[in-house]
Amino acid sequence: MATPKSLVAHLHKHWEIIEELARISREHLIFDDDLLLKVVARFMPQTDDEERAGVVRSLLNADILLPLSRSTSVQLNVLILEFVRGLSKEHELGLSDVLKAKIEAIKRLTDQLAEALEDHDPDLMKRSAIQLSDLLRQITQQLEQDRHAILELAEQAKSSDVSIPIQKRYRAVLEAYDQYVEPMNEMMDSGLKGAFYPYIERAEKVLDKAMEVLSARGALYTQRLQLRQVAYQVKELRRLGRIVAQQCADILLPLRDEVRQHNELSSAISALLGQVRKKGLSRSLSSKLSNETFPVWRRERRIRISLGDEIRSIMAAAQDYEPAAEAFPESFEGPCEGMQDFIDENQLREQLKADLPIENLMTWLQHRHPTLSDPIILRLYHDLVRDPLWIAELSESQTMTRLRSVKVTYNPHRLTTPHEHVS
């Protein structure tokens, strides 16, 4: 069993080595010879194997390293481990149950103090005050350590260091949130569930009362001072509790959200790629409901019209344009030929309608318009027999009509109005 002084001396002499061992003890619960020698070599590169083995032996002798039974491996003394971690702020996250238990203890000690006050028992009062002070110090320390642990977790989760897989980092965050922050929040809840504040308040009250009583009774100054100190600690703890709970939530809540979003997105994309493999890209990406979210944008197609070189030649031609002189026709007097060939066909049809029934269309035409030329007459005949305004009956006997320049032998058409024909 080493003396405390010797232990502390070794702590001082080989601080870097011990600090490193504390750091890697998270991954390595026990150390074997090889590992120890490696660590020593890192901080004492100038030494040889003999000297390094000597260092390890001295650490064993000083109780900084403790041998494990039935094994050649060693372990770091847990007191040293906690001490070093405390100094370098490399904490593990404390169990919220442990914290809860300690806070319950506040109630117990407060009751004890109140009892001592009633019974006018100064010894019990003194003991209770000291115990309460101790407890409050422990709780304060735990809260601080937990806050640092959570900060560390958050930093790790955010780091881009690929050596720690992201699922592990994220899992640590989620676990910390579920196992620590949630219970903490519950405890610090200002509602019915939260035990923290009611206990603290009660402790404050009892202490205030105790101080009153003591000053009324004229108790020792030191005793009053002690109580005042404890009262102050209680107030501080109340403040610290609130801050730590808030900070932890602030740090972890966004990360928790990020984890959730990461996981959701990862699943979504994985599933979607599976769909693309099966159904093809187009079908996988479109759906009636989510058409709104399909990313599209507006693109103005700017149509540019630019003039080609041909236009220049046209412009040049236009510039040099000289109109050709055209002789305007002279007017002269003379017979109007062909005027008799103009016929108002509408009027003709009106006349024909009025004259129905007509026995022979040819002779009627000739009679009505004796000045019309033969081609016109024949053309009109041809058109009029097809007109749906009347019925044209072809006669079985032939006849002959003399037109202006030709003789026409034909079967004449008889024109009647439709209802006459029926009757």
Place this chain on the structure above:
Amino acid sequence: MSNTIDLNALTKLSNVFKDLSNGKHINRVEDPSVWVELEEAREEYCSLFESLGFDLRIDGRGFAWFHNDEISSKIRKTSQQFALLFMVIFDAQADAGKPLMRFEEWPINRDLLKAAYELHQDVLQAENLSVDDLFNLLERAARLGFARNEHGTWYLLPAVCRYLDHFEALFQESSTRLTIYQTTTEDKLHGGDEA
């Protein structure tokens, strides 16, 4: 709100309009000074563009674009290819243990695209996309404001969130459909028992 808009106050108007009407997404991180004005004079910009027939959308995550309800088949095809590009990149990164929500920090280079290609070769080949095609797509995506190039390395821009939203919406929809199927099947089973 007054009915007059002071155009002189909108100093970035011509830049904003030029980019947006070319289909480009404006991102806060890429163009902070433009973004500041866009956010501060949001109402003016929106109503000005609205009266000209443009639907300006501004997303709080830091990007803006001109929306279009009528989708040309060309833009649809391009957008689908972008979707596939981002899907394979994101999936490859998730496999590699990268946090997906911090996609803006990823440096994207040829190696990453090659890795993503190898991981999803069958799907990409089915869509006739080679590694070079992926690169070209990335360039086109940058022209439209989905990515930026810094000294030869690409980085994705927040506008990519539009695709992420769509992926999640599709996933939600199919999950809901599955639940309905399950419920229907259970009902049928129970109906059968009662009969």
